[in-house]
Amino acid sequence: MKAVPHDRSAEWIRIHPLAVRITHWINALAVLIMVASGWRIYNASPLFDFTIPDELTLGGWLAGALQWHFAAMWLLAANGLVYVVYGIVSGHFRRKFFPIRPRAVLHDVLDALRGKLAHEDLSVYNAAQRAAYLAVIVVLIVLVFSGLAIWQPVQLQELAALMGGYEGARLVHFFAMAFMVLIVVAHVLMVILVPRTFPTMISGRARRKS
């Protein structure tokens, strides 16, 4: 990376399309609200032998948390729908996520854990990124559907039955949340380790390396 920021010879290259940037940040906000309010809802009747510290939750009490959760779910679902339709129709998914080979994913994940993962060209996702981003898309879809099953376990009982009924859907929703939070933590850590990826998710561009 050039140490002189005003080097006019540096070329800008496009990293993230506008639609991806907008949906990414709306999604980040929606997920933050859903997780923080969801933790408060979890605390009202914990599935396991622990509760989430109230300071990390949103809503102040159960009714407030439910209001946030059932408001932000529309933001999450609508934004997710726009993103998935865009990703398929524009060819963004095909170009950025595929091909994805399990061996390459394993290799890149191990490299990342050793802190040796090369990420030179920001416009190309490495195999670990491809796997993580696809996983987060799938897990968000699981969260939306298990959430629907918990919300309307009678009207949507066929959906709930796929997860073993109401109580099964609660477990699916919880573990999907936990998995998603893990991916988000890893994602944020990677951005901290490679901070130049951060402005590209806002401006959409980065200087070409010389």
Place this chain on the structure above:
Amino acid sequence: MKRRGMDLSLAGYSAPQIQKIERRLFLKQGLSLGALALLSGCALTEDESVQRVLWGMSRWNDGVQAWLFDPNKVAPEYPETAVTKPFPFNAYYREAEVREVDPNSYRLELAGLISDAKPWTLPELYALPQTSQITRHICVEGWSAIGKWGGVRFRTFLERIGADLGAKYVGFRCTDDYYTSIDMATALHPQTLLAFNYADQILPPKYGFPMKLRVPTKLGFKNPKHIRAIFVTNAYPGGYWEDQGYNWFSGS
């Protein structure tokens, strides 16, 4: 030098040093942003315009659930062996504070858009055609429990008293000062019962003697216990928890 709006001179630092500084700054900014978001979570929720949006979305969700509600879709029923024992007690007060109701002097009062609004005694209510169900009670808190309730189909009762079945709401007032209301479509659902029994016994005080409304297509708090008055209306009646922020329709 312009760098993310920070007044900071990086002249004289090597590229790796700058990267390190960038990383530290980014981390710091990120952490303070996160802390700010968490600290203001409560204040944010109490903000008046935020409250308006949240309540507005809750009304919108009432509409979505009314649209989703299928009057012919029945809640799953379970075998006797699936019944949760003991069935949990739940109210806005502790079990020791359960109100006792005298069965001899009890009268169920009726009001609103009802053509025959005479009060009912318990023997008169018990003489109505009885049915029973074993269904899952789902609490707004998240837990659920399976129980067996017996009583008269609420639809049968509403028809018997000449209620206006085209009205919007049915409201309930209880001897423990609890109150709630449901939509007419749910009131007419085949599994909505005016329940007098639990597990084939007269409803004990802790489960709502002398009667509770059993609605397996709604959350537990929409199942009022110790009912003393029922009214039919087109004016939104609200409810004890609903007025404090719980979603009114609360379908399941």
